[in-house]
Amino acid sequence: MPGIKFHLCTNAVQSWHKEWVKSTHNAPIWCTEVTPTSNDYAVRQGERLAELRKDRGLTQEQLAAKLQVLGCDLTRSAIAKVEVGQRRLYPEEIKALKDALHVTYDNLFI
Numbered sequence: 001m002p003g004i005k006f007h008l009c010t011n012a013v014q015s016w017h018k019e020w021v022k023s024t025h026n027a028p029i030w031c032t033e034v035t036p037t038s039n040d041y042a043v044r045q046g047e048r049l050a051e052l053r054k055d056r057g058l059t060q061e062q063l064a065a066k067l068q069v070l071g072c073d074l075t076r077s078a079i080a081k082v083e084v085g086q087r088r089l090y091p092e093e094i095k096a097l098k099d100a101l102h103v104t105y106d107n108l109f110i
Contacts, residue, residue, distance in 0.1 A: 039085060042085040042086075042087075042088060043084070043085035044085075045082070045085070045089070045109065046082050046083040046084055046085045047083070048108065048109065048110065049079070049082055049083055049097065049108075050083040052101050052103060052107075052108070053079075053083075053101070056101060056102075060076045060079045060080055060083075061076045063076075063079055063100060063101075064076045064078075064079055066100040067093075067096050067097070067100050070096045070099055070100055071096070072092065072093055072096035072097075072100075074093050074096065074097075094108070
């Protein structure tokens with residue numbers, strides 16, 4: 001079809017969401033947003049955790065200690081695995097990390 005192009009967009013939040021968008025030439029582009037593989041998301045989530053931890057000058061051991069005080073049994077080893085995408089976080093761990101790092105949920109997952 002003239003003026004129609006196919007383009008794959010990625011978005012970590014939405015899955016298989018289709019919408020019409022216009023290109024710079026006002027020709028419609030079919031855009032399909034897909035959720036990246038869960039492993040990609042785990043790696044990005046881990047990288048974000050490491051970034052936040054380092055920004056606050058904390059070692060993995062220090063973060064684990066802060067989490068212990070909050071009643072979360074996330075060890076240094078578990079934090080290391082999360083940071084490289086080898087382990088997922090449970091909801092109660094996410095809440096404890098939010099509190100320990102003094103961030104919002106949105107900031108934790110950007």
